[in-house]
Amino acid sequence: MSVLMTLRIALKALNRNKMRTILTMLGMIIGVGAVITMVALGRGAQATIEEQVKSAGTNLININAGNFMLGGVRQGAGMATSLMPEDAEALRELPGVQYVSAGVNSRGQVIAGNQNWSTQVQGVDVELPLIRSWPTKYGTFFTPQDVASAAKVAVLGTVVAETLFGPDVDPSGQIIRIRNQPFKVIGVMASKGQGTFGQDQDDTIFVPFTTVQKKLQGIQHINNITVSAVSPDTAPVAEAIGSLLRIRHKLTPGEPDDFMVRTQEEIASVRTETTRTMTTLLAAIAGVSLLVGGIGIMNIMLVSVTERTREIGLRLAIGARGKDVLLQFLVEAIVISLFGGLLGIALGFGLSAALERFLQWPTSIPPNAIAMAFGFAAATGVFFGFYPARKAAGLDPIEALRYE
Amino acid sequence: MSTPVISVRDLVKTYVVGEVTVRALRGANLDVEPGEFIAVTGPSGSGKSTLMHILGCLDRPTSGQFFLDGKDVSRMSKDELAAVRNRKIGFVFQGFNLLSRTTALDNVELPLLYNGGARMKSAERHRRAMEALSAVGLADRYHHYPNQLSGGQQQRVAIARALISQPSIILADEPTGNLDTRTSIEVMGIFQRLNIERGITIVLITHEMDIAEYGTRLVRFRDGRIQLDQEITKRRDAAQELAALPPPEPEEPNAPADRVPAEHLGGVS
Numbered sequence: 019m020s021v022l023m024t025l026r027i028a029l030k031a032l033n034r035n036k037m038r039t040i041l042t043m044l045g046m047i048i049g050v051g052a053v054i055t056m057v058a059l060g061r062g063a064q065a066t067i068e069e070q071v072k073s074a075g076t077n078l079i080n081i082n083a084g085n086f087m088l089g090g091v092r093q094g095a096g097m098a099t100s101l102m103p104e105d106a107e108a109l110r111e112l113p114g115v116q117y118v119s120a121g122v123n124s125r126g127q128v129i130a131g132n133q134n135w136s137t138q139v140q141g142v143d144v145e146l147p148l149i150r151s152w153p154t155k156y157g158t159f160f161t162p163q164d165v166a167s168a169a170k171v172a173v174l175g176t177v178v179a180e181t182l183f184g185p186d187v188d189p190s191g192q193i194i195r196i197r198n199q200p201f202k203v204i205g206v207m208a209s210k211g212q213g214t215f216g217q218d219q220d221d222t223i224f225v226p227f228t229t230v231q232k233k234l235q236g237i238q239h240i241n242n243i244t245v246s247a248v249s250p251d252t253a254p255v256a257e258a259i260g261s262l263l264r265i266r267h268k269l270t271p272g273e274p275d276d277f278m279v280r281t282q283e284e285i286a287s288v289r290t291e292t293t294r295t296m297t298t299l300l301a302a303i304a305g306v307s308l309l310v311g312g313i314g315i316m317n318i319m320l321v322s323v324t325e326r327t328r329e330i331g332l333r334l335a336i337g338a339r340g341k342d343v344l345l346q347f348l349v350e351a352i353v354i355s356l357f358g359g360l361l362g363i364a365l366g367f368g369l370s371a372a373l374e375r376f377l378q379w380p381t382s383i384p385p386n387a388i389a390m391a392f393g394f395a396a397a398t399g400v401f402f403g404f405y406p407a408r409k410a411a412g413l414d415p416i417e418a419l420r421y422e
Numbered sequence: 423m424s425t426p427v428i429s430v431r432d433l434v435k436t437y438v439v440g441e442v443t444v445r446a447l448r449g450a451n452l453d454v455e456p457g458e459f460i461a462v463t464g465p466s467g468s469g470k471s472t473l474m475h476i477l478g479c480l481d482r483p484t485s486g487q488f489f490l491d492g493k494d495v496s497r498m499s500k501d502e503l504a505a506v507r508n509r510k511i512g513f514v515f516q517g518f519n520l521l522s523r524t525t526a527l528d529n530v531e532l533p534l535l536y537n538g539g540a541r542m543k544s545a546e547r548h549r550r551a552m553e554a555l556s557a558v559g560l561a562d563r564y565h566h567y568p569n570q571l572s573g574g575q576q577q578r579v580a581i582a583r584a585l586i587s588q589p590s591i592i593l594a595d596e597p598t599g600n601l602d603t604r605t606s607i608e609v610m611g612i613f614q615r616l617n618i619e620r621g622i623t624i625v626l627i628t629h630e631m632d633i634a635e636y637g638t639r640l641v642r643f644r645d646g647r648i649q650l651d652q653e654i655t656k657r658r659d660a661a662q663e664l665a666a667l668p669p670p671e672p673e674e675p676n677a678p679a680d681r682v683p684a685e686h687l688g689g690v691s
Contacts, residue, residue, distance in 0.1 A: 023535055034523050332519045335480060336583070337508020337536040339501045415480050419515065 021349075024342075028349040031322075042318045043358035045311025046398065050362025050391050051369060052304035054383065058370040060297025062380035064290050070212055071286040077116070077247040078149070078282040079256050081263070083239065085275050099239040100267055100276045103227075106143070106243045108266060114248050114255040119143035121242040122230040126197040128223065130182035130189075137178050138222045139196060141230030142244075147207075149246040157190035157205025160226050168228040172201040175220040179206045197234055201225065252281040308394065311358065312402040319351050319406035330410050331418025344411035351403020352396060359395025363388055425492045427590050427623050428454035428477060433486035435472050446472040447483070448646035454591070457621045459613070461634035461654070464643030470627050471595070473643070477625060478511055478593050479503040491590050508536050512584025516596040518576045520568045520583075527551050527564040530582045537587065554582035557620075558612055574605035581612055585622075592616075594626040598633055604667060610636045611660030636660055 032039045083101035106120040122141035127134055146152070147159050156179075160171050172194065174182070183189040192203045210219040231237050247255045260279045267276055323330070330343055370381040384390075435447040447469045454460055464470045475481040476488060479495060482503075488496045490510060498506065507513075520529045531551040534542055555561045558578040568576050577597060584592050594613070598606035614636055616622045628634050635658045642650035 020541070027535075030524075328517075328519065329521060332521070333532075333536070334504070335478070335507060335513050336533045337504050339504045339536075339538075342536060416475050419519065 024345050024349050027346055028353055031350055032353060038318065039354060042314055043354055045314040046355050046358025046395060047362040047365055049308030049311040050359050050395060051365030052307050053301055054363060054366025054387055054391060055369045056300040056304045057297060058381040058383045059379060060293060060300060061382040061384060063293045065382050066380050067286060067289050067293060071282060077250050077252055079245040079247060079252055079259065080280050081243040081259060082278045083241055085278055101240050103240055105263060105266055108262060109243065109245060109259060112258050112262060115245055116248045117145040117149045117246045119146045119149055119244045120227050120240045121244055122227045122240050124230050124234050128178065128182065128194055128196050130192065130194040133182045135178055135181045139225055139230065140222055141225050141227030143227060146224065149244055152210060153208050154205040155208045156188040159205060165226040165228050168232045169226060170199060170201045170229060170233065171204045173205040173207060173224040174203060175207050175222040176209045177218060177220040178223055199233060252283065256281050308398065312398040315351055315354055315399065316402040316406060319347060319403055323347065323406050323410040327413065327418045327421040330413050331415045334415035335419060340411040344407045347407035347410045348403050352399035355395045355399030359391055363391050426453040427456050427491060428452065429489035431487045433476065433488065434484050435476065436484045445646055450648055452648065454623060454625065456623050458639055459617045459624045459637040460639050460641055461637035462625060462627045462641045462643065463629055463634050468643040469646040470643045474593060474595055474627055478513060479507050505538065508533055509587050510590045512589040512592040514580050514584050514592060514594040514597045516599040518580050520576055520579060522568055525565050525567060526555065526560065526579045529579055530554050530586055532583060533587050550586055554586045557585060558582045573601050574608055577601065577609050578612060591623045591625055594624065596628055597626065604670060607660050607664050611664055614660050
């Protein structure tokens, strides 16, 4: 019998019991829809991370004092004072290094007039706006003279500026008190948004690192160095930095680093790896519902074969071959799974769009989603439809015709 | 001397059910010439159904030979047997076995869909189906579903289906078992007409002697063997008998009646 004829017969059979067909399809619809939505959410999250990482700056290398990879108090506290401003200066000489900024971090209560705010105070060097691709909205960033003289000048992040002075106000020239010391506001940073670790990058104040060292904390060392490389190929530069610092810190070959050098890709890749693992896990769970949908198809086809035993017996008696019967029932199963798959794809797209629109969860449907979903649906139909179809084809016509 | 349509030699069928060995056929010999109308009778378990299954190529004998239209069918493969069933044999069953929710026309043309060799156009299929329906007097009901037809009409559709591939023989297994007296005579009348006017060879199983007497020859089975095989001398004439019957009771238009669910009307789901 021609495939077209078999298809028509299969469609007719499915149409005879519409409710049952729809309910069986539901398993596939939900399964495919769920997998697509999960993958879309996962990819959306990954895309968001990549954006956040990009917004942190390009070709970045972070050097942190102390090596918490080793764990334990033994390494942490003592070694954390080994990073010095001179190390930062030395890094400038390395080929492949474009800009360098020493960094000292602090926190403090900031007061302006009758407003106050507790925020992060980042001590940095003049090149920070270049490194982070972060321009000022109002005013200017500080100068090398400010750094040399440990001047008490501050550039505010937009959240701090708005909290202390109100929105759309240029507070340049105003005096604020950080930890009770007066600082002159010389500018406000442009808005940056959420950072790589989910922190609000605009809730911060930039101050010369020397000022934090001498005026706020009274220390000689620095906490970190931020470097931007000339090219995106940051790995060799990171290596060179590591080697130089080991020499400068007089570390012998057996000793572990007393610092951590991490490229932006490494930081990002840790997060994307986590997200990717989560996406795979979610997709696998959703895939379980696909499996259940397939089992549902097999179950209903088996019931259908039993119900239609006499019909099968009749078809065999009037000349249907085993493979004609096999094909008929297999096509029925495939029609259910493909149609269910199609509707599931629609559901997946719709659900992703709804999540994005109403919950602002980023989603990104992979370009081969439709093809893959279709492929899976078809494979499910063939796989789970085969056993019932074979059962039908193997019926003995005499027994089948006698079946009550 | 024409070749017999059916030629059976020393047919034996033995099968095992659990621990019991059943010797259903113990050596049957039979020749059926074209145009004959054989009535096969016998008590239950006498082997007549088993013979029918082998003649219908639904089963293979344990030993012995079966020639259909001169060809040895007894050693054919499953697929070859399917092809033989499709082109050379027309079945009529006691339970009609029509596909439910399928029109009479679609039911009748079903064998043509499995006709692997000749890919027929649908117009040709429809034409042949209408022809077959006319032969049984139901051309005007071609679009009806089985649950819209009476038992007798359903059986006639089944007969039309059996005719459509112009088979060598029609095999009927208790075709009147589910029909009342009057309808039984109508249906036997159709068989007779096809046999006499068109020369179609018919092999019909029944356990009722009055039905058997519409045929030309009686074959009686007992204990797996043919006990009796002789011409029917006083052949009944269904058309005459039908004419002689009083007219059917008129239906009372407003009589209370139970609605019978469609599943109980003999269609095959």
